[in-house]
Amino acid sequence: MENEESIDLGRLMQIMLERKKVVGGIVAGCTALAIGTAFILPKQYESTTLVQTRSAGKDIGGAAAMAAAMGINIGGSSSNTSPLNYIELMKSRRVLEPIIDEIEWPDDKKPDAKAFAKKNLKIENTKQTNLITVTATGRTPEEAQLISQGVVDNFLTMQTENSQQTQSLLVTFLNDRIENAKQEADDAAAKLAAFQKEHKLYSPSDQAKLAIEQLNAYDKTIGEMQVAQKSAQAQYDVATQKLGEQKAGAASYNINDNSTVQSIRAQIVAKEVELVGLRQKYTDNHPSVIAAQRQLTQLSQSLSDEVGAVVNSNAASLNNAQMELLKNQAVAQAQASAASASEAAIKAKKAEKETEISQLPEAVMDYIKLESDAKIKQQIYTSLVQQCEQDKIQEAMESMDIQIIDAANLPDEDKPAAPRKKLITAIGFVIGCLISFGYGLICYKKEETV
Numbered sequence: 001m002e003n004e005e006s007i008d009l010g011r012l013m014q015i016m017l018e019r020k021k022v023v024g025g026i027v028a029g030c031t032a033l034a035i036g037t038a039f040i041l042p043k044q045y046e047s048t049t050l051v052q053t054r055s056a057g058k059d060i061g062g063a064a065a066m067a068a069a070m071g072i073n074i075g076g077s078s079s080n081t082s083p084l085n086y087i088e089l090m091k092s093r094r095v096l097e098p099i100i101d102e103i104e105w106p107d108d109k110k111p112d113a114k115a116f117a118k119k120n121l122k123i124e125n126t127k128q129t130n131l132i133t134v135t136a137t138g139r140t141p142e143e144a145q146l147i148s149q150g151v152v153d154n155f156l157t158m159q160t161e162n163s164q165q166t167q168s169l170l171v172t173f174l175n176d177r178i179e180n181a182k183q184e185a186d187d188a189a190a191k192l193a194a195f196q197k198e199h200k201l202y203s204p205s206d207q208a209k210l211a212i213e214q215l216n217a218y219d220k221t222i223g224e225m226q227v228a229q230k231s232a233q234a235q236y237d238v239a240t241q242k243l244g245e246q247k248a249g250a251a252s253y254n255i256n257d258n259s260t261v262q263s264i265r266a267q268i269v270a271k272e273v274e275l276v277g278l279r280q281k282y283t284d285n286h287p288s289v290i291a292a293q294r295q296l297t298q299l300s301q302s303l304s305d306e307v308g309a310v311v312n313s314n315a316a317s318l319n320n321a322q323m324e325l326l327k328n329q330a331v332a333q334a335q336a337s338a339a340s341a342s343e344a345a346i347k348a349k350k351a352e353k354e355t356e357i358s359q360l361p362e363a364v365m366d367y368i369k370l371e372s373d374a375k376i377k378q379q380i381y382t383s384l385v386q387q388c389e390q391d392k393i394q395e396a397m398e399s400m401d402i403q404i405i406d407a408a409n410l411p412d413e414d415k416p417a418a419p420r421k422k423l424i425t426a427i428g429f430v431i432g433c434l435i436s437f438g439y440g441l442i443c444y445k446k447e448e449t450v
Contacts, residue, residue, distance in 0.1 A: 047409055087124075099146070141412070141413050
């Protein structure tokens with residue numbers, strides 16, 4: 001066994017005491033050097049802004065409310081946007097370059113956005129909250145405050161412009177569909193009026209009225225499903241166009257082939273059919289109808305979540321903006337498919353009900369069909385107009401995804417965040433002690449060798 005080398009700590013301490021002047025000089029020199037460094041280093045100040053993320057929701061009615069219940073995002077920004085996405089957007093060139101241009105840089109050493117964010121910004125999200133802290137470092141209190149406030153202000157401006165741009169695109173797409181819906185509603189009303197004039201039938205019998213009341217629930221839901229499909233298609237077109245503008249190059253995912261998505265969609269269809277049956281018996285304020293609508297909303301949210309998970313697992317290489325657009329596109333595709341399947345199932349149930357009342361006179365049956373078609377077409381047109389007008393109002397408003405809780409503070413000029421003189425001095429002292437111990441150990445080794 002090799003002999004283990006041991007150190008006589010008592011002798012080592014005695015050697016260091018014998019050379020206390022040298023040891024003390026090393027410690028004092030390192031400490032003095034640290035103090036000098038602390039005073040030489042330029043001062044830095046920190047300013048902090050606290051913001052809270054929130055969904056850019058809006059008060060919607062008519063078709064927009066129905067579309068929201070279906071899980072379709074009409075506002076152009078995702079309500080499920082993660083605070084981490086906001087943090088990355090705050091470090092983008094569009095946010096930081098105006099701030100960099102406003103600051104005076106020595107010897108034209110202007111940094112790029114990435115270097116500036118790394119050196120001058122610390123943006124953090126408090127875990128399990130929707131709070132974001134933007135801490136900026138500057139050479140003066142005013143510069144630190146300028147950077148911290150500028151990041152938040154520029155981000156809000158960017159989000160507002162993006163939201164308004166999306167709203168404008170959505171309104172354009174909806175206007176095209178409104179023109180078609182208006183033509184279809186006018187044609188259906190004209191056919192009904194011509195039939196009434198030809199057959200002198202302006203009010204059906206009581207039996208026919210009862211049949212019409214039974215079919216109204218089907219007509220109402222069919223109209224909602226068609227509006228949902230048109231709304232989803234508009235959202236899909238907007239996302240597709242914006243993805244093309246960004247040249248994302250991302251492949252479209254056939255969301256409807258996913259087994260989980262298919263299962264949720266089947267549940268939505270079954271719940272829609274159940275809701276039609278309830279509407280034949282009760283008003284929309286009945287607890288059973290309200291409960292069914294709440295379950296539909298939950299299923300739609302589950303569908304959106306599942307679609308988002310599919311996109312996340314297949315498009316991890318995209319940036320945050322492209323990822324959100326791709327999610328909007330995929331959710332719109334899935335919701336349109338669910339609405340289409342629900343419409344088909346409800347039309348089948350309606351056909352069964354029409355078969356049950358087929359014993360009515362042919363003229364009355366034709367009247368019922370024409371009136372039903374006219375109601376559906378008019379409902380679609382009215383709902384799309386309401387939605388479009390609401391989107392125009394939203395376009396004129398500032399749609400902010402975050403709100404400022406604490407504005408950027410102006411740091412005290414006498415209390416810089418850096419350099420931390422006491423800490424630097426303590427580090428210098430510790431380094432001096434380590435060096436002096438090393439010096440004593442070298443002397444001890446020499447003595448042992450002799």
